[in-house]
Amino acid sequence: MNTIDNEILLWQVTQFIWHEAAILDAKEYDAWLDLWQTEGLYIIPIEDADDYAAVLNLCYDDDKMRRDRIKRFQDGFSISSAPPAVTVRTVSRFVIDAVDGNTVVVSCAEHLVEDKFGRQRIWAANVRYTLTSTDTGFRLQEKVVRLLNSDGVLNSFSYLF
Secondary structure, eight states: OOHHHHHHHHHHHHHHHHHHHHHHHTTOHHHHHHTEEEEEEEEEESSOOSOGGGSOEEEEEOHHHHHHHHHHHHHTOOGGGSSOOEEEEEEEEEEEEEEETTEEEEEEEEEEEEEETTEEEEEEEEEEEEEEEETTEEEEEEEEEEETTTTSOOOOOSSOO
């Protein structure tokens, strides 16, 4: 892949990730679910591991768990989502780590500001996306959100990272 192709691909994945952040800030959860491949995994690990399925995670969601989590948010059955937090995400420092056929692995940094109950909290994370390129655009195959303080004291989240 030449330099121009790399720059175009970086721009395309950046646009996709910015779009995902806007969807999440707007709480457009059905649109977020539509970004996923059915077999995709949404993971928030506590520790760095080679096999996230074999260790404890804050979140390890397959399609069913993603849909269940969204349903709880939308129906108000999640204690953490009553009332839902207002969020603003900033996503930056995009780096393409690998390209293999239609699969692109990209890393970035995320800052999330949460406003709830009149107070603001800031979360920072390193995020790795594994995206599949399709005829209609990218689809999420895996999203791994490594919070900087995942092994510290965490409160409940009423949103997705």
